[in-house]
Amino acid sequence: MTRSAFAAGTAYIDGRYMPIGEAAIPITDWGYRRSDVTYDVVGVWDGNFFRLDDHIRRFRASMQKFRFNPKESDDDIKAVLHRCVALSGLRNAYVAMDCLRGRPAPGVAYHPINARNYIAAFAIPWIWVMSPEVQARGAQFIIAETLRIPPSSVDPTAKNFHWADLTRGQFEAHDRGADFAILLDSDGNVTEGPGFNIFIVIDGTVVTPDAGVLEGITRKSVIELCQELSYPHEVRRVSAAEARGADEIFAATTAGGIMPGSRIDGRILGNDRPGPISAKLRETFWAKRANGWHATPVDYDMLVANVA
């Protein structure tokens, strides 16, 4: 197989590399059939991973929370990610790593403790969760009727594919002519949206929820940027009313960075365009990344014998 077969993307599944088009999960695997899987996503921009070690650390923590124990070490996983990007030759890539439960062998008790867990990973061309056009005009958010799955059922700090609530929220957004849903918890506090953390700006203070959410790595980067730019910032409960009455609102995610909003529940924020603090944070985020902030260069020479 030649390297060009991998240009559309490269995957690794349980020890083997392959073109992304061949990468698939057995229909009987509990990783699919019980969504018994955890994952993480790291971005590669201009040939550099962003905060690679942070993502690997969170991925390992997620695996431990769900009691996954694959054969690969953290260094092995890092090498897999470098190789997936190197084989595909991508300079801007969306790089995912999954750990799946697998499935007990026939004849063994039908319990997750009897399954052999394994790693899958892939690099594909960069995906914008929110298109650059929407980012420029500012996303239109709604607060969904559907509530986020609570931490008493599924730990939101362990990244998972339990997205039916988020997907239902996205249909609510569609039906109401908006771009993205924000979900509340059962106490009426803001949690997160489909694949992103939420920030609001009130009287110059940047605020993000402290509970019921993924501890996002872009979220962490926003907090660092607030410190650097001397913006007051708080990590605390955020009520739906506060979000609806905010001066600015933005989302934060690996596959999108800092994504400003312009409306919430139909209410126009500012000039129906990204607010000044959101815009400044976004601009600073990408400027610093271009200058090597938290960057790990992809080792493009790191190819492997078993795919030659």
Add this chain to the structure above:
Amino acid sequence: MTRSAFAAGTAYIDGRYMPIGEAAIPITDWGYRRSDVTYDVVGVWDGNFFRLDDHIRRFRASMQKFRFNPKESDDDIKAVLHRCVALSGLRNAYVAMDCLRGRPAPGVAYHPINARNYIAAFAIPWIWVMSPEVQARGAQFIIAETLRIPPSSVDPTAKNFHWADLTRGQFEAHDRGADFAILLDSDGNVTEGPGFNIFIVIDGTVVTPDAGVLEGITRKSVIELCQELSYPHEVRRVSAAEARGADEIFAATTAGGIMPGSRIDGRILGNDRPGPISAKLRETFWAKRANGWHATPVDYDMLVANVA
């Protein structure tokens, strides 16, 4: 490809039949990556589907609740299931049908409304959720600390793979030396276990929860059997205390039928063996099935040209 290649099981994915070992879901499909999928499972025992039309009706209702719209009609799906069983030649089979979201094509907005939904299905040798040995001694249940995902987040009547809560419950059961977890809702009422509905028997009355659960087809069959056997029965809220103090307890599922318990939270029920009402229901269930109750014979001559 010869028919023998299908003997371990047969799958259908989006129009194509294949041996089960080749059946897989693309790693980038939202059916896997966002668990944006619904499913159903129908049993084949001694060459007969059990309540096939009920399963097809529920599968269609689940698809509508999640806003899936695949190309296959109900009759098409029935034909697919007959063919999967016929190609594998199985007399006792676990027959699953899934409808997956798919994924938006590149360049189209990254929203589930833009994905083409499709059907996957397979027949494999019968699986016992609870082994016959455990059924004979009676399962040991625990009430888990983990709570069931609430209906305000994910509709439990639309069958789905959001199982992280149930899986965590199964680890709790393992850690406490028991077989199966039962999950409560946030009000402390019994919901369901991993893949089954729960029934308790109190003073001769058979009781099952009315809310926050899958409307199980074996559950419905149990209610019909109670009517036939003149057992008093109620469908209503069931508190954890009632379950802990019950005279008998049993689970009901397609891949297991009526599965009696012998302990809950370490407390021994009766003689540490299945109780008399549970045992009578189980015996009657299988006796009636052997006599063609709600049976649809598999059309074993229904093979297809495209796999010849």
